[in-house]
Amino acid sequence: MKKHVSTENCKQLLPTIKWGQALCLGAFTLVVSGCSVTPPKTFTVRAEVPENFTVTGTADYVPGPGESCTGRSGKPFRIGRLHFKPEQPNTAHQVEFKVPLTDTEHGCPTVLQELTMNIEGQWGKRERDMSLASAGFSISQEPSALSPATSTPQAQVFNGQCQWLFRTVGSKRVIRKILQCRAVGANGEMEKRMIGGRLHRDQLADSTVKLVLSVAKEEEPAVGDNWVKFPTGWKRCMGEDLDDRDAFCFGNTTDFKNFKMPDGRDCTVYPNCTE
Template identity: 80%
Template sequence: MKKYVNTPNGKPLIPTIKWGQALCLGALALVMSGCSMTPPKTFNFQADVPENFTVTGTANYKPAPGETCIAPTGEAFTTGSLFFKPEQPKTAHQVEFKVPLTDDDHGCSMVLRGLKLMIEGQWGKRELDMSLASAGFSVSDEPSALPPATSTPQTQIFNGQCQWLFRTVGPKRFIRKILKCRALDAKGEIQKRMIGGRLHRDQLADSTVKSVLSVAKEEEPAVGDNWVKFPTGWKRCMGKGLDDRYGFCRGNTTDFKPFKMPDGRDCTVYPNCTE
């Protein structure tokens, strides 16, 4: 889990360090000075992810009310960030990290304003056979309608579903995939909005925020008017000819062209390759 604090021009304000190292160094300094240290309050983020998926997070901070944060250059800065990258293999597992609600390491007091998530899915064997989708949580200072957080840990669950969208690229029409992730409502129905939502600051300390991700069983075309579905699978429309990279169907659902699977096979129907 690595830490960054950014200035307005986007350059790191301090060298990258691990959060645990920062806490230990700070603790040592306080012990030497005869002071006691109170660790910042945190909440626990968890994500249940499918096989070959992982989640990284960026927690964004803003100056606390009445605070002015000044960089060594003398410029005021209004954004600080913590970056979380679980060091786990890309298999079916649960991603987990703790998110501090405050950041006081840089001469001013900052408070959490949001958590941005990057969902990475691997669809092929090569390192580049992957795609990213985003999710996010904002932190509200408005009081929650729920009772104030107690000593009993609370858990908020946000469900979402990801789907692979396929398309062809290049003159040889290789199959490539794009990841799309959307929120699920209480009935399990797909929503237009991305996964995540609003969190209330007065409910976060020592609580757990959890995202449960699933993957749709069926893939769909990334571009709707490029493919026609048959009982045997999807066929790629011919368009104006083999060299037409756009290849829109435009009413012609009888002429199709071959494409290549990621492993190089020449195919006429996706995903079964042959009819």
């Protein structure tokens, strides 16, 4: 029968070890004779991001093999979540944080199941002038087809491109932007699929997962049949009248209406404002 040793008991069993340098992992490291203290294995997440972008992490952990965990409600514990922020301020458009493969923060031994990298882009000067996208990674327990990770595992690199999509909102037709990020294929073109993929546990310890993001040079309309592109920029279709907030073009490429830029300017063409 598997026993669990509490954090406090581990401290008492190993008084000669500095507690700040070790972590008791309960059933993962417990042997019959007592508690073995081993720091959890981790991997590094490193993201190269454009200006005014940052990346944080959200990791989901599930009970380890053979573990039965009970949450605060008294019901079986299913998923625990940890959040990760860059360890240092964004330097040279690069952010980095470490993710443990196992966790005991939720009262029982758990293993990493999924990692979401939250991509935040700032498009305006105000704090609320931002939008979110994400990259997702599932953690496979199956052995990788590659040879076991060496003492210096190579970084796994995932490329993505973000696209700013513009639209108008409200009766005054104010410009707002939405962030869309997609994977970049081997040919360098943006694909329809999300950024991310499958990571194999046996390749992760002490390795680096690298996310390289770029931004498309040109913005696109969030709703295709709302705007018409001219040499001077995009014009907003009239729709039925000025009060028509949906304002689909429906083939009408001669009647347009003005809109407001975030700074309050009244404009007729985006992004140059005036023709």
